[in-house]
Amino acid sequence: MAPLPQKLDSNRNVPGIAYNIILELERRIQHKIDSGNNMEEDMINCRILGYLFHHFPERAVNGDFVREITSINGNDEKLLKLGQQYRQFFVKLFKSNQGRTPSPSPSPHPSRPSFDRIIEQIKATLQEAPQNHQAAKKLALARDGYRCVVTKIYDTSSAEHNKELVEILVSEGAETGPTHCAHIIPESINANIASGSHKESYPVSVWAVLDRFGHQSIWEELNGDMIHRLENVMTMEPRIHALFDTLKVWFAETEEPNTYRLEATQTYLLNKRPKYVTFTTADPKLPPPSPKYLAIHAACARVAHFSGAAEYIEKVFRDMEDIDVLAQDGGSSGLLHEAILNAKPVAV
Numbered sequence: 001m002a003p004l005p006q007k008l009d010s011n012r013n014v015p016g017i018a019y020n021i022i023l024e025l026e027r028r029i030q031h032k033i034d035s036g037n038n039m040e041e042d043m044i045n046c047r048i049l050g051y052l053f054h055h056f057p058e059r060a061v062n063g064d065f066v067r068e069i070t071s072i073n074g075n076d077e078k079l080l081k082l083g084q085q086y087r088q089f090f091v092k093l094f095k096s097n098q099g100r101t102p103s104p105s106p107s108p109h110p111s112r113p114s115f116d117r118i119i120e121q122i123k124a125t126l127q128e129a130p131q132n133h134q135a136a137k138k139l140a141l142a143r144d145g146y147r148c149v150v151t152k153i154y155d156t157s158s159a160e161h162n163k164e165l166v167e168i169l170v171s172e173g174a175e176t177g178p179t180h181c182a183h184i185i186p187e188s189i190n191a192n193i194a195s196g197s198h199k200e201s202y203p204v205s206v207w208a209v210l211d212r213f214g215h216q217s218i219w220e221e222l223n224g225d226m227i228h229r230l231e232n233v234m235t236m237e238p239r240i241h242a243l244f245d246t247l248k249v250w251f252a253e254t255e256e257p258n259t260y261r262l263e264a265t266q267t268y269l270l271n272k273r274p275k276y277v278t279f280t281t282a283d284p285k286l287p288p289p290s291p292k293y294l295a296i297h298a299a300c301a302r303v304a305h306f307s308g309a310a311e312y313i314e315k316v317f318r319d320m321e322d323i324d325v326l327a328q329d330g331g332s333s334g335l336l337h338e339a340i341l342n343a344k345p346v347a348v
Contacts, residue, residue: 001043001308004050018069022050025079040312045083047307052086055302056213057295064212086209087309136228137181137235143286144235148179150262150277153237155179182236182244184293185218187227215296231290234279243269247310250301251277251294258288263298265305 004026008019025046033039049069053061072078146158146165156176159165169176189206207219222232236244243249248269251260259278264270279288304310 001047001311002306004047005054008053015066015070018066019050019053021069021073021079022046022053025076026050028076040308041084042080044308044312045080045087047083048086048303048309049079049083051303051306055299055306057299061213063214132225132228133181133187136230136233139230139286140181140233140235141179143230143281143283143288145280145282147235148177148237148240149234149279149289150240150273151237153177153179155235177237179235179237180241182234182241183227184232184234184289184297185222185227186245190222190224190227210296215292218292218296230287232293234289240273244297246314247301247304250298252298253291253295258291260294265301265310 004023006023008016026043029039029043029046033043052065068082069079072082141155141158146155146162147153148155152174154165154169154174154176156178159169159176168174210218222229240249243264248266249262249264252263254261254276256278258280259276261276262270262273281288301310304313
């Protein structure tokens, strides 16, 4: 967890008054921490709000988000609840390829008329996603040259059924291994959606948060089976896929089209990895991963890392693994709450 920078980048055209509200909230929380109070979750929620100013496009935060912050200035409880909302339904979006389908939160997410209207609009068009993950994997493999986009390891299964690929492997002495179909925006947010079910609240709220940050078109682009569109998938070997899904590795945009700088929470995670990754396609009918989707993932990864949210969530999972029986008095309810919010299906 890193303290918020005291100033916004001078090139960012975002009202400083809203950011200063979050800085003042951070100072008040730090004062309580210095006095011996346990304020870890509050500080994370505060810093999520602050780092959104730094890592999301200014058009995304310079609107409803800024107005929301300024409208509840002076009410620490509401500000922290807002931070909790984004922690639960935005940052955790990219923790979704672990576990099982999410169950409803023990307590409802903060509700406001504008947020609820967006949810209702999205519910009207969101469909149950067909299970065509394997079809997406086949197309991604073909586009990506049957290799992991980062490590360039060839897919073993493809080699077993492709004579030409075997010849390449033999001539190049190339390495092979298993690969996964990695979704940038996770496929599980479209899973198990049925009108009137409790399970629909989680994915619809995620879409609503993306909508509020200026990405109104994404839930239309990725509705139902469109979550598997080629712009949202790529071929990855399991180790780098796990790091990508858990927000430890992301692709940072460069000035070169379809070329990204590989970044990570820890430099050692990129040992023996390329500094840059360029997405290519031999067929224009097989488009490369979307810069927009990759930018969302990168922004979420940075916010989760710098705010301390990602580390906190990992800690919760470790603690849950050490608990065989939950306390009868509800003492473990916080851990259970976090575990429920993070539980999603996994597919390879």
